[in-house]
Amino acid sequence: MIMLTGTWRLKVGFSEMLKGGVIMDVTTPEQAKIAEEAGAVAVMALERVPADIRKEGGVARMADPEIILRIMDAVSIPVMAKVRIGHFAEAQILEELGVDFIDESEVLTPADEENHIDKHQFKVPFVCGARNLGEALRRIAEGAALIRTKGEAGTGNIVEAVRHMRRINKEIADLTVKRPEELYAEAKKLQAPYELVKWVAEHGKLPVPNFAAGGIATPADAALMMQLGAESVFVGSGIFKSEDPAKRARAIVEAVAYYDNPSVLARVSRGLGEPMKGIDVSKLAEDELLQNRGW
Amino acid sequence: MAKPKIGIFAIQGDFEKHYEVFDGLGAEVFYVKLPEEFEGIDGLVLPGGESPTMSRLINTYGLREAFEGLKKRDVPVFGTCAGAILLAKNVIDAPENFSLGMMDITIARNAYGRQRESFESEIEINWNGKQKKITGVFIRAPKILELGDGVEVIGKLENGDPVLVRQGNLLASTFHPELTDDFTVPEIFMEIVEAFKEKG
Numbered sequence: 001m002i003m004l005t006g007t008w009r010l011k012v013g014f015s016e017m018l019k020g021g022v023i024m025d026v027t028t029p030e031q032a033k034i035a036e037e038a039g040a041v042a043v044m045a046l047e048r049v050p051a052d053i054r055k056e057g058g059v060a061r062m063a064d065p066e067i068i069l070r071i072m073d074a075v076s077i078p079v080m081a082k083v084r085i086g087h088f089a090e091a092q093i094l095e096e097l098g099v100d101f102i103d104e105s106e107v108l109t110p111a112d113e114e115n116h117i118d119k120h121q122f123k124v125p126f127v128c129g130a131r132n133l134g135e136a137l138r139r140i141a142e143g144a145a146l147i148r149t150k151g152e153a154g155t156g157n158i159v160e161a162v163r164h165m166r167r168i169n170k171e172i173a174d175l176t177v178k179r180p181e182e183l184y185a186e187a188k189k190l191q192a193p194y195e196l197v198k199w200v201a202e203h204g205k206l207p208v209p210n211f212a213a214g215g216i217a218t219p220a221d222a223a224l225m226m227q228l229g230a231e232s233v234f235v236g237s238g239i240f241k242s243e244d245p246a247k248r249a250r251a252i253v254e255a256v257a258y259y260d261n262p263s264v265l266a267r268v269s270r271g272l273g274e275p276m277k278g279i280d281v282s283k284l285a286e287d288e289l290l291q292n293r294g295w
Numbered sequence: 296m297a298k299p300k301i302g303i304f305a306i307q308g309d310f311e312k313h314y315e316v317f318d319g320l321g322a323e324v325f326y327v328k329l330p331e332e333f334e335g336i337d338g339l340v341l342p343g344g345e346s347p348t349m350s351r352l353i354n355t356y357g358l359r360e361a362f363e364g365l366k367k368r369d370v371p372v373f374g375t376c377a378g379a380i381l382l383a384k385n386v387i388d389a390p391e392n393f394s395l396g397m398m399d400i401t402i403a404r405n406a407y408g409r410q411r412e413s414f415e416s417e418i419e420i421n422w423n424g425k426q427k428k429i430t431g432v433f434i435r436a437p438k439i440l441e442l443g444d445g446v447e448v449i450g451k452l453e454n455g456d457p458v459l460v461r462q463g464n465l466l467a468s469t470f471h472p473e474l475t476d477d478f479t480v481p482e483i484f485m486e487i488v489e490a491f492k493e494k495g
Contacts, residue, residue, distance in 0.1 A: 001453040003414040010413045013474045014434050016309035017343050017377075039351040041307065041344065076388075076404060077345055078435065100410035100435070123411050257306045257352055258328065 006123030011145035014101070014125055015209045018042060018078075018146075018232050022222070022253050023211075025049050025236040027067070029074035031245070038249035042078040042101065044234065045071040050107050050154030050290070051237035051276065060108040062090040065097055072098065080127070085294050086112025088121070095124045101146070102126045104139075106293035107153045107236075116294065119143030129213065131164045131291055133171035137192035137200070138295075140208055147206055149230070150291040151214015154237050156278030158221045160291060161214045165228045168210065175201040214291070217242070217275045219255030219268050226259035243273030299488045302327035302336040306352045308344020308377060312473040316481050322488075330361040338371040338488035341378025343434065343471050346404065349381060350393050362395050371464040371491050372397065373484040379467035380404060380437050387440070398465045399443025406438030418458055418470065420450045422483055429477045431458060431470035439469060449483065464491055 004010075021041030026032045032043045047063040048056065062083050072079045078100035083090035085104055090111075094102050104117055106129050119126040120143035129150035130136035136147045149168070151161030171190070175197065178186055183201055187194040199207055212230035216222055217238035225233055233256055235249075242248045251268040258264035286292070301317045303310045305326035317324045317340065327333060341349075353359055365372060374382040385401040386394045407414065418431040431452070439457045442448070450459030450468070459468045459480060464487055472480035 001416055003416045005412065005414050007415055009432060009474060010410075010415065010434060013309075013432055013471060014410055014413065016312055016474070017345070017434060019309060019311070019344070020305070020307040021345060021348055036347060037351075039348040041348050077347060078410065095411065098409045098411055125410065253348065254352070254355070261328075 008145070011125035012208050015127075015146040018211075019209060020257060021232045022249075022256050023080065023232065023234045024239055024249060025234075026071060026240065029070045031240055032071045032074045032079075034246050035239070035249055036075045036077050038246060039253035040077060040249065041232070042080055043071065043075060044080045044082065044103065044236075045099075046082065049237040049240060051156070051241050052154075053107060054154040054288075054290075060084075062087070062094065062108070065093060068094070068097055068099060082108055083117070084108040085110040086115050086117060088117045091117055091122060091126075095122055099124060104128050104144075106150055106290045110293050116142050127211075129291070129294065130168065132167050133175075133200070134190035134192045135294070136168060136206060136210075137190060137196045140196060140206070141193045145208050146211065147208055148211040148213040148234055150294075151212070151216075152281050152284075153214045153290050154279075155215050155281055155284075156217040156238060156241070156276040157281050158215045158217070158224065159281055161212050161216065161225060162228065164214075164291075165212060165225060165230060168206075169229050172200055172204060172206070176204045216252075217278060218272075219251045219265060222252050222255045223259040223265050226256055232256065237276055241276035243275075248272050248275070296492070298323040299337040299485070299492055300325070300335060301488065302333065302339045304328075304339060304341045304349075304378070307348045308342035309471070309473060310342045313340045313342050313375075316473050316478065317485075320478060320481060320485055322485065330357050333361040333364060336370065337492045338373065338484065339365060340484075341372065341374040341381055342473070343376035343378065346377040346380040346386075346393075349377060353381070353395070354392060359392075359395070362397065366397055369464050369491070371466070371484065371487045373466045373468075373481075375468045375471055375473065376434065376436060379439075379469055382465060382467050384443070385441070398460075398462050398467055399446055400439050400460060400462075400467065401441035402437045402439050402469075404437050405435050407433060407436050410435055416452055418450045418452060420459065420479055422449055427479060429472075429479050430475055432474045433470045436469045439467075450480075461487075
């Protein structure tokens, strides 16, 4: 029987399956189980959540394969894991482990300041962060099958994710009203391949799903991002840095499924205990911003 | 005749892809997320996605009763991948009240492996005496292990695995016809829906 694996259709198709869902950062098998029981569509296996990476400093790397394997054993839903920008050897290891999705992430310390990973070389799909349309299209050209906003991870502050989602949507909308001959100059401005720019101009959306990440801490944050056009949300520190993770996890899952229903949102937002504390992003120095990693 | 009303269960998963397919086939298509939205539909599509997520929301939002209502009226339901798992009577290793138990099949989740092992392969379709080959897209796909009485195999892989099955007005596929440009499978569901509608 002829079986094709690792095709573009299988990669983007898998991203489609994750729509309308919540992908939760977890650091232990126990947390992974809480996430699965709450209704997460996938978990992101990590050694430290972004808030701790931010606090502790040092070089943040791919998680220990031992931790990732234990989390893969603990749950039946897909397991994602992060690699440093440009670190294709870490990605080879994750693919070998059988991780379902790889996040080439600015949350970890970049390994290459010029090149991202050539993601077409892998059978496992990749997700990458973006602050604007040009960045999103460069990542897609390299083979990313899913885009997420960068936001500002580990802050519990939604402001940057909102900025990035609005910016990408506006840049897409602007392209749709351009005349065909103007798209060449637009490609130059966006620093993105012309073919992808043309595709976006014709379809009015990205060629892969677009999720939200970076600073989501409450059901309302998740619903806000969904209403702004995100098709799913990643929640990093927001769940397991809060007072009652299981309850908050369930509430965010319901808020994403019923993001356009204020009566559901009002009900699930009640009595969740303390959210993660959060950071005012405008008080962070330029070199403390994770979103500036990658290009 | 009025257009058939096809509800797409849109609580999670690739519901947009299904919307595009049935819209393209000329149905009146809308998303269904709450019990009251099930009323008056001629057919329902359960998309691909994560079955534990859908299962939890079905149980939390009183949707189990809504599906019971569909079953009583014998409304056609088409489940793909996670949707096929939800339709199944038995799901291997699943907790209690996981699936809806509408179709008499036993199914195992992620039976072909993880995403790395997701695959495309040829499927042989046998419907109303006509045979056809189509491409099947299998993403962390389940496998149908047992078929109850009255469950008919419409599509199978070259190795013999049943991948498209029918029991009365219920249709289940372990692959994703909505991710290809071939309308063979959704057209089969439309035939089932139109026959149901005609009978009134």
